[in-house]
Amino acid sequence: MGQADNMTIASGTRGITLMERAGDHVARVASEMCSSQGRIAIVCGPGSNGGDGFVAARHLHQAGHAVDVLLLKDPAGLKGDAAIAFGQMGLPSQIVEPAELKENLSGCDLIIDALFGAGLDRPLEGNAAAFADTINKSGVPVLAVDLASGVNGSTGEAEGAAVQAVRSVTFFRCKPGHYLLPGRDLCGDVSCVDIGIPESVLHEIGPQTFVNEPTLWRDAWTVPGRAGHKYDRGHAVVFSGPMSSTGAARLAAGACLRAGAGLVTLASPPSAMMVNASHLTAVMLRSVEGLEGISDLLADKRLNSLLIGPGYGVSDDTSEAVSVLLNSECAIVLDADALTSHQNAPEALFTQIKGRKAPVVLTPHDGEFVRLFPDLVALDKLARARGAAARSGAIVLLKGADTVIASPDGRAAINSNAPPWLATAGSGDVLAGIICGLLAQKMPAFEAAAMAAWLHGAAGVEAGAGLIAEDLAPAMRPVIARLVEKP
Numbered sequence: 001m002g003q004a005d006n007m008t009i010a011s012g013t014r015g016i017t018l019m020e021r022a023g024d025h026v027a028r029v030a031s032e033m034c035s036s037q038g039r040i041a042i043v044c045g046p047g048s049n050g051g052d053g054f055v056a057a058r059h060l061h062q063a064g065h066a067v068d069v070l071l072l073k074d075p076a077g078l079k080g081d082a083a084i085a086f087g088q089m090g091l092p093s094q095i096v097e098p099a100e101l102k103e104n105l106s107g108c109d110l111i112i113d114a115l116f117g118a119g120l121d122r123p124l125e126g127n128a129a130a131f132a133d134t135i136n137k138s139g140v141p142v143l144a145v146d147l148a149s150g151v152n153g154s155t156g157e158a159e160g161a162a163v164q165a166v167r168s169v170t171f172f173r174c175k176p177g178h179y180l181l182p183g184r185d186l187c188g189d190v191s192c193v194d195i196g197i198p199e200s201v202l203h204e205i206g207p208q209t210f211v212n213e214p215t216l217w218r219d220a221w222t223v224p225g226r227a228g229h230k231y232d233r234g235h236a237v238v239f240s241g242p243m244s245s246t247g248a249a250r251l252a253a254g255a256c257l258r259a260g261a262g263l264v265t266l267a268s269p270p271s272a273m274m275v276n277a278s279h280l281t282a283v284m285l286r287s288v289e290g291l292e293g294i295s296d297l298l299a300d301k302r303l304n305s306l307l308i309g310p311g312y313g314v315s316d317d318t319s320e321a322v323s324v325l326l327n328s329e330c331a332i333v334l335d336a337d338a339l340t341s342h343q344n345a346p347e348a349l350f351t352q353i354k355g356r357k358a359p360v361v362l363t364p365h366d367g368e369f370v371r372l373f374p375d376l377v378a379l380d381k382l383a384r385a386r387g388a389a390a391r392s393g394a395i396v397l398l399k400g401a402d403t404v405i406a407s408p409d410g411r412a413a414i415n416s417n418a419p420p421w422l423a424t425a426g427s428g429d430v431l432a433g434i435i436c437g438l439l440a441q442k443m444p445a446f447e448a449a450a451m452a453a454w455l456h457g458a459a460g461v462e463a464g465a466g467l468i469a470e471d472l473a474p475a476m477r478p479v480i481a482r483l484v485e486k487p
């Protein structure tokens with residue numbers, strides 16, 4: 001954002017003009033949130049975020065609102081555009097001690113949080129933290145300027161105190177902190193407004209972090225052609241666990257087929273054939289025994305996408321099986337037990353992944369992540385996923401309510417459409433199956449993983465409250481139908 005601001009200013013738009021537009025938008029949203037007689041407290045910090053607050057105060061006063069401008073610090077310290085905006089405000093303001101803030105806020109209908117935005121460079125402490133705390137305890141709804149104060153816009157983290165907003169107004173583009181937790185929850189509903197920064201600045205800045213929306217991958221996904229054949233849509237294989245743990249692989253195989261793989265084979269240990277056979281219809285079944293059996297199966301060059309891990313069991317045998325899969329030319333998804341089985345020697349896995357041409361997608365939840373990348377866990381979520389992708393050579397889909405998909409080339413997508421109902425047994429198996437199904441259709445792996453996370457979330461919304469993992473594959477149908485209809 002700093003670069004975008006600077007480039008816009010360098011091409012002739014004044015900084016105060018950007019601030020005027022930003023503050024104007026904030027005032028408009030504040031007016032929507034509060035009756036015309038409503039009293040609005042505008043709590044302003046020492047930088048440009050506070051500057052936006054001064055502009056908003058002026059507009060709201062002109063619109064007839066009672067406004068109280070409350071300052072965290074002495075306005076003598078204001079610099080640049082914020083100092084100009086303060087000078088142009090023409091309204092009384094007061095420096096407030098934290099102990100007095102409660103009284104200042106009582107009786108107001110809306111608080112505008114203009115304490116800190118993009119310039120937050122350390123956790124909120126002392127007076128700033130006390131301000132956030134008092135604002136949160138006031139019970140008055142909060143509109144945040146840019147970000148809820150205390151949220152790091154680049155990471156979504158809030159290491160110290162943070163304001164809880166119901167709504168935020170941000171400028172030009174949303175920031176990772178609006179999508180990553182806890183930032184996403186603290187910022188509330190986010191409106192992103194145009195303040196006159198031209199889109200063209202993005203060519204030079206080249207952002208590598210994206211919201212996971214269909215525009216990110218829709219062009220990489222092919223709808224079957226009129227004369228299409230099922231083999232055009234790929235043949236995927238999902239590896240089943242032993243007799244007592246076959247359900248996970250079957251859930252994955254069903255989702256893989258639903259995601260559009262032309263054919264899906266469940267590779268089952270001989271002992272589990274009966275239980276698998278009694279539950280499968282469109283998914284095909286094949287008995288595969290040991291490493292040799294896997295090698296024989298993979299000799300069929302029509303197979304092009306593989307998934308191993310769900311319910312497979314944690315053991316050295318599993319890591320050996322993974323190694324045989326990695327020797328093939330198929331795209332591969334490694335999930336669950338296939339990840340954990342490598343906890344003692346992750347580097348060997350990464351070396352093998354980097355040595356192959358076809359892509360590999362790793363789908364860890366936080367617990368699996370720490371087993372493979374213990375030294376990365378202290379980083380923020382985007383950095384964790386990116387670091388893991390760079391180290392492993394794989395696309396890494398780091399699960400959670402704010403799933404991040406990262407590529408070794410530096411791209412990362414943040415998924416935000418997943419409802420909490422997806423936190424249910426087997427839901428991750430379904431996700432792994434969807435990725436495998438999209439890889440079978442020859443989607444590039446980053447786009448396949450991103451689309452899968454989105455489909456999984458959208459299916460979760462479609463299935464709704466009370467869903468279980470079995471509901472997800474059927475719920476994908478209307479979601480896919482809508483994607484096909486949309487040009």
Ligand SMILES: NC(=O)C1=CN([C@@H]2O[C@H](COP(=O)(O)OP(=O)(O)OC[C@H]3O[C@@H](n4cnc5c(N)ncnc54)[C@H](O)[C@@H]3O)[C@@H](O)[C@H]2O)[C@@H](O)CC1
Nearest residue numbers: 005018019047048049116117118119120121122123124146
């Ligand atoms: N031209 C521009 O750059 C524009 C900036 N805009 C606004 O400017 C904001 C960014 O402004 P700034 O870069 O001045 O940054 P902020 O206003 O977010 O905060 C920076 C100030 O807060 C202090 N600070 C940071 N973290 C602190 C902490 N934890 N405790 C106490 N003090 C802390 C810094 O030392 C600095 O004085 C954006 O969020 C947006 O609201 C908008 O006006 C649009 C145009």
Ligand SMILES: Nc1ncnc2c1ncn2[C@@H]1O[C@H](COP(=O)(O)OP(=O)(O)O)[C@@H](O)[C@H]1O
Nearest residue numbers: 399400401418419420422423425426427428429
């Ligand atoms: N609170 C939540 N909100 C949205 N999605 C969630 C939430 N918790 C988990 N999920 C999603 O549900 C899936 C759970 O996967 P996983 O942890 O592997 O469970 P399982 O092994 O039981 O399938 C992941 O895709 C994850 O991103």
Ligand SMILES: [K+]
Nearest residue numbers: 113116145147
């Ligand atoms: K703010």
